Amino acid sequence: MIELTPHLDSRQRTPLYEQLYEYMKREMMQGHLSAGTALPSVRALSKHLRISRNTVEAAYAQLVAEGYIESQPRKGFVVKELDDDVVPIVALKPTVTPAPLPSVKPRYDFRYGHIDVSQFPLRAWRACMNEALDAPPEELLWYGERQGEIGLRQQIARYLFQARGIHCSYEQIVIGAGIHQMTGLLCQLFSPKTNVVAMENPSYDGIRTVFANHRYRLIPISLDKDGLNIAALEESDANIAYVTPSHQLPLGMVLPIGKRQKLLKWAEAKNAFIIEDDYDSEFRYEGKPIPALKALDTQDRVIYIGTFSKMLTPALRVCYMVLPVRLLPTFQQTFHNYNQPVATVVQKALALFMQKGHLERHIRKMRNVYAKKRQALIEVIREQFGEKADIIGDKAGLHLLVRFRHIEDVEELVVGAKSEGIHIYSASKYWFDPARVAPPYILLGFGGMSESDIREGVRRLKKIVLPS
Numbered sequence: 294m295i296e297l298t299p300h301l302d303s304r305q306r307t308p309l310y311e312q313l314y315e316y317m318k319r320e321m322m323q324g325h326l327s328a329g330t331a332l333p334s335v336r337a338l339s340k341h342l343r344i345s346r347n348t349v350e351a352a353y354a355q356l357v358a359e360g361y362i363e364s365q366p367r368k369g370f371v372v373k374e375l376d377d378d379v380v381p382i383v384a385l386k387p388t389v390t391p392a393p394l395p396s397v398k399p400r401y402d403f404r405y406g407h408i409d410v411s412q413f414p415l416r417a418w419r420a421c422m423n424e425a426l427d428a429p430p431e432e433l434l435w436y437g438e439r440q441g442e443i444g445l446r447q448q449i450a451r452y453l454f455q456a457r458g459i460h461c462s463y464e465q466i467v468i469g470a471g472i473h474q475m476t477g478l479l480c481q482l483f484s485p486k487t488n489v490v491a492m493e494n495p496s497y498d499g500i501r502t503v504f505a506n507h508r509y510r511l512i513p514i515s516l517d518k519d520g521l522n523i524a525a526l527e528e529s530d531a532n533i534a535y536v537t538p539s540h541q542l543p544l545g546m547v548l549p550i551g552k553r554q555k556l557l558k559w560a561e562a563k564n565a566f567i568i569e570d571d572y573d574s575e576f577r578y579e580g581k582p583i584p585a586l587k588a589l590d591t592q593d594r595v596i597y598i599g600t601f602s603k604m605l606t607p608a609l610r611v612c613y614m615v616l617p618v619r620l621l622p623t624f625q626q627t628f629h630n631y632n633q634p635v636a637t638v639v640q641k642a643l644a645l646f647m648q649k650g651h652l653e654r655h656i657r658k659m660r661n662v663y664a665k666k667r668q669a670l671i672e673v674i675r676e677q678f679g680e681k682a683d684i685i686g687d688k689a690g691l692h693l694l695v696r697f698r699h700i701e702d703v704e705e706l707v708v709g710a711k712s713e714g715i716h717i718y719s720a721s722k723y724w725f726d727p728a729r730v731a732p733p734y735i736l737l738g739f740g741g742m743s744e745s746d747i748r749e750g751v752r753r754l755k756k757i758v759l760p761s
C-alpha cells in the first residue's frame with residue numbers, strides 16, 4: 294500500500310478535504326498516481342496525516358463522484374484510467390538531465406578499474422558477514438567508531454606492515470568510503486595556507502576534481518622516464534604532493550629509491566605533506582615487491598591511502614588512510630562530530646575476513662589470475678601488431694597502455710572500435726592539458742575480462758587499427 298504525503302495547511306481558507314482532493318487529482322493527472330494504484334484506506338490515511346476520517350472520506354467521495362477513483366471489493370479505493378478527454382497536466386521538467394540507464398555490458402570491454410567479479414570469494418564473505426551479524430546489537434546497530442572499527446584498523450595495520458613495510462598503529466588509521474571521500478576530508482584538514490597541490494602529469498583525474506572542487510590550486514609536474522621530475526617539484530610553490538609512487542597512474546613506472554628520498558626531503562624542507570595513493574600495488578608481476586613510500590617516512594610527512602577496490606571489490610566502498618602522527622590531533626578536532634561513513638557490519642565482516650586469512654589467500658590467487666590475463670593481453674598484442682604497437686606500464690596493476698605507432702587520432706580509433714563492439718579507452722583524460730600534450734595512448738584494463746575475450750577483443754581490434 295502506498296503512502297501519500299501532501300502539504301495540507303489548516304490555516305488556508307480552502308478546507309482540508311478540498312486541499313487533499315486537489316492534491317490527489319493533480320498527482321493522478323501528472324501520472325504520479327497511475328491507473329490501478331490502490332490508495333491508502335481512509336483510516337490509514339487519516340492516521341498518517343493526522344486529520345479526521347471525515348476529511349479523507351470527503352476527499353475520496355469527491356474523487357469518486359468525478360470518476361477519478363473507484364471503490365473495488367477487497368482493494369479499497371483504486372485509481373481509474375483517465376478518460377480520453379481529460380488533458381493530463383505536464384509535470385515540470387527536471388532541470389538536470391537524468392543519467393542514461395546503464396546499458397548491457399559490452400562483451401569486449403577493456404575498461405579501467407574492472408575486477409574479475411567471477412572470482413569474488415562469496416562463500417567466505419557470506420560466512421564473515423553472518424558472523425559479523427552475531428555481534429551485540431548495541432555494537433552493530435549504531436554509528437560505530439568515528440575513525441572506523443578498531444578490529445578492522447588493527448587488521449589493516451598488520452597487513453600494511455607485512456605487505457607494504459609500513460609501521461603504524463591502528464590509531465593512525467582512518468576508514469573511509471572511497472578515495473574521493475577520503476581526499477575530501479584531507480582537503481578540509483589542511484591549514485588554509487597548505488593549499489597548493491603538485492600532481493604528476495598525467496595523473497588520476499578523479500582526484501584532480503576533488504582538489505579543484507575544494508578550491509585548491511593544482512600544479513602539474515612533468516614525469517621523467519622514472520617518474521616525478523623532482524627538480525620541477527622543488528621549483529614549484531606546492532606544499533602538498535599527490536603521488537602514485539608504486540605504480541604511476543596511468544604510465545605505470547615505479548619511483549626509484551633515490552627519487553623517493555628526494556621527495557621526502559622536499560616535504561621536510563617545505564613543511565609539506567605527501568599523499569601516497571597506493572591503489573593497486575598488490576598486483577606486481579615482475580621484480581621484487583616494492584615497499585610503500587610511507588615505509589621510508591621517518592619525518593612523519595606521508596599520508597598513505599590504500600583501498601580494497603582492486604584487491605577485493607570496489608562494491609564494498611572501503612578504503613583507508615594512515616595519517617602522520619602530527620596530523621592526528623587536528624584530524625580528531627576537525628572531525629570530532631563526523632560519523633563514520635562505512636557500515637559497521639561491513640567493517641566487522643572485513644576484519645574477520647582478514648583475520649581468518651581470506652584476504653591474503655584471495656590476493657595470492659588473484660595475482661595468478663591477473664598475471665595470466667596480463668600475459669594473454671601482451672601476447673595477443675604482440676601477435677597481432679608486432680612492432681607496430683608499444684606496450685607501456687605493464688609490470689603491475691590491472692591495466693596497461695598501448696601506443697599504435699601509426700595512429701595519432703586516438704578518439705577516432707575509440708569510436709571506430711566501439712562501433713564494432715570493442716570498448717577501448719583514450720588515456721588523454723589523465724593529462725592536465727590533453728589537447729596539447731597527451732600522447733596517443735590507449736588504456737586497456739584487463740581485470741574484468743576473461744582470457745579468451747581479451748584475445749578475441751584484440752584480434753577484432755586489429756581490423757580497425759590495421760584495416761587491410
Ligand SMILES: Cc1ncc(COP(=O)(O)O)c(C=O)c1O
Nearest residue numbers: 406471472497542572600602612
Ligand atoms: C589512482 C587511483 N586511486 C585510487 C583508486 C581507488 O578508489 P576507491 O577506493 O574510491 O575505489 C583508484 C580506483 O580506480 C585509482 O585509479
